[in-house]
Amino acid sequence: MDEMDAAMALVDKWRSQSRKGFLDLCALSLLASRDESYGLDMMEALAQAGLEVSEGTLYPLLARMTREGSLSPSWTTPETGHPRKYYRLSPTGQLVLAAMREEFDRNVAALRRIEGGTR
Amino acid sequence: MTAREYLEALRSALASMESGERDDFIKEMESHIDELKDRHPEKGEEELVDALTPPDALAAELTGGKGARDRQESGGRERDGEDSGFRSSRRSRAEKLSGLGGRLRDALQTLGEKLEGLDIDLNLDLDLGPLGPKEGDRYGDGEIEKVFPADGLDSLRLEVFSGEVRVLPSAVAEARFVARGARGAVNFTFELDSGELAIVERSAGRHAAEEIRLELPETLVRARVATKSGDIAVEGVACALELNSASGDVEVKACTGALSIETISGDVNAEEVGTLAVRTASGDVSASGVTGSAAARSASGDIEIERVGGDAAGESASGSVSIDTCAGRAAARAISGDVSVSGAGGRVTIGASSGSVELDCSRSFKGAEISTVSGNVYVELPPDVDAELEWSTVSGGVSIEGGRGKRGSLALGAGGQELVIKTASGDIGVDW
Numbered sequence: 046m047d048e049m050d051a052a053m054a055l056v057d058k059w060r061s062q063s064r065k066g067f068l069d070l071c072a073l074s075l076l077a078s079r080d081e082s083y084g085l086d087m088m089e090a091l092a093q094a095g096l097e098v099s100e101g102t103l104y105p106l107l108a109r110m111t112r113e114g115s116l117s118p119s120w121t122t123p124e125t126g127h128p129r130k131y132y133r134l135s136p137t138g139q140l141v142l143a144a145m146r147e148e149f150d151r152n153v154a155a156l157r158r159i160e161g162g163t164r
Numbered sequence: 165m166t167a168r169e170y171l172e173a174l175r176s177a178l179a180s181m182e183s184g185e186r187d188d189f190i191k192e193m194e195s196h197i198d199e200l201k202d203r204h205p206e207k208g209e210e211e212l213v214d215a216l217t218p219p220d221a222l223a224a225e226l227t228g229g230k231g232a233r234d235r236q237e238s239g240g241r242e243r244d245g246e247d248s249g250f251r252s253s254r255r256s257r258a259e260k261l262s263g264l265g266g267r268l269r270d271a272l273q274t275l276g277e278k279l280e281g282l283d284i285d286l287n288l289d290l291d292l293g294p295l296g297p298k299e300g301d302r303y304g305d306g307e308i309e310k311v312f313p314a315d316g317l318d319s320l321r322l323e324v325f326s327g328e329v330r331v332l333p334s335a336v337a338e339a340r341f342v343a344r345g346a347r348g349a350v351n352f353t354f355e356l357d358s359g360e361l362a363i364v365e366r367s368a369g370r371h372a373a374e375e376i377r378l379e380l381p382e383t384l385v386r387a388r389v390a391t392k393s394g395d396i397a398v399e400g401v402a403c404a405l406e407l408n409s410a411s412g413d414v415e416v417k418a419c420t421g422a423l424s425i426e427t428i429s430g431d432v433n434a435e436e437v438g439t440l441a442v443r444t445a446s447g448d449v450s451a452s453g454v455t456g457s458a459a460a461r462s463a464s465g466d467i468e469i470e471r472v473g474g475d476a477a478g479e480s481a482s483g484s485v486s487i488d489t490c491a492g493r494a495a496a497r498a499i500s501g502d503v504s505v506s507g508a509g510g511r512v513t514i515g516a517s518s519g520s521v522e523l524d525c526s527r528s529f530k531g532a533e534i535s536t537v538s539g540n541v542y543v544e545l546p547p548d549v550d551a552e553l554e555w556s557t558v559s560g561g562v563s564i565e566g567g568r569g570k571r572g573s574l575a576l577g578a579g580g581q582e583l584v585i586k587t588a589s590g591d592i593g594v595d596w
Binding site: 077080083084085099100101102104105108117119120126127128129130133134136139140142143146147150151154158 | 185188189191192193194195196198199200202203216217218221222225226323325326367390392393408409410411426427428429443444445446461463464481482499500517537
């Protein structure tokens with residue numbers, strides 16, 4: 046049981062570290078796949094894909110990636126209803142995503158080779 | 165907590181943030197709550213708001229912990245004061261005013277963005293000097309057409325969202341740009357800076373130009389095109405090209421300059437080009453007729469390269485790699501995909517993991533090194549070849565005439581160029 050607790054604590058720590066960068070990749074991929082999207086829409090899409098993300102994680106992430114230049118947000122105000130902040134990938138963001146995606150694939154492939162799997 | 169209380173708490177937790185950025189964030193969270201209310205009419209506002217990340221925690225995430233500290237300090241002061249309720253309501257009034265300021269700023273900003281299209285056209289003469297638009301330029305609602313003299317224009321950069329981009333040579337000594345789309349959806353800025361003309365599409369809500377045509381003068385040194393989801397087609401252009409697309413396909417024909425292409429999921433097709441460097445994440449790459457060297461890398465796309473005047477290199481993690489006929493060296497790498505190389509004029513290097521490898525050197529052999537983990541390897545050499553064979557497999561079978569054992573070497577003809585094959589569990593076959 047002690048081992049179990051220790052392992053769980055370690056995995057929690059590892060998860061929060063590894064998830065951060067992974068979420069960046071997922072958010073960029075999501076925006077690439079749907080051209081543009083807003084916060085709640087992204088949260089729901091991520092949840093549907095099996096990735097539960099709170100607004101406390103997503104919005105700061107979007108704000109940071111906007112500051113870094115990967116995202117270009119724009120406000121739209123429909124005739125009825127409330128304004129929404131839509132995010133798109135900037136040209137920089139597209140490059141970042143392509144590079145991240147490749148890196149990620151490479152890492153997964155490396156892990157598989159390390160594990161001795163053939164596929 | 166009501167939405168108003170939540171947003172006010174968030175505002176004071178974000179005291180250390182720059183005010184424009186803070187207003188924008190508050191507005192975004194307000195929109196988030198409105199959206200939740202729309203989607204869950206059965207739930208009360210407080211129920212929805214209470215399920216949100218608490219303002220302090222949100223602010224801490226946003227400011228990297230700084231906001232949370234500020235909040236704790238101000239919270240402490242509030243608890244000390246007896247009239248905290250009064251003070252907080254006074255603060256909320258001040259915030260309402262600053263909120264109004266924010267909204268006013270936003271409105272002005274939106275207005276500014278809307279005016280910008282016009283503004284740029286008006287300022288163009290000033291910005292571009294002698295390169296300004298000539299008589300006959302049209303600025304229709306759904307169409308922009310501009311002409312720029314080639315003199316002093318070295319490079320050109322075009323950034324678009326989703327429209328189809330066509331790049332062609334210009335018949336005259338000027339660059340011509342035409343963009344078409346729905347009314348109000350065609351919105352570009354033009355800027356000339358030290359010989360580079362930048363044409364950048366501006367966001368027009370959810371719309372974008374549908375067709376973009378760019379004609380390049382032959383004096384142009386370099387052109388860069390970036391798109392998100394639109395296809396790019398380039399034909400007959402001699403300058404160096406950098407093409408970048410997220411999901412759009414890229415097609416290049418008869419372009420003699422150095423060509424560099426990057427896509428995420430878009431496929432790449434290049435025919436009769438100068439030199440070629442391609443990177444994709446999942447897009448397939450097909451290149452045929454490259455005068456100089458050709459190099460293509462992909463994470464999961466298939467790579468096909470044929471008729472290369474220089475060296476050829478292909479690398480894909482899960483896609484297959486095929487190189488057919490190159491005058492120079494050939495290098496191919498794949499992890500799970502298959503590799504096939506034929507007609508290489510120079511030395512061949514192949515690495516694979518689980519994919520199989522086929523090397524056809526029946527016309528000429530200038531040395532090769534092949535390694536795989538579990539993939540089978542088959543090599544064909546010219547009938548009268550002079551070569552040194554060296555092979556090793558841990559658990560695979562070996563089919564080499566006159567060669568015995570899982571590990572061995574053999575001289576063919578007078579010996580000479582080396583063929584080295586190493587695999588862990590793949591079979592090895594060599595014919596000549």
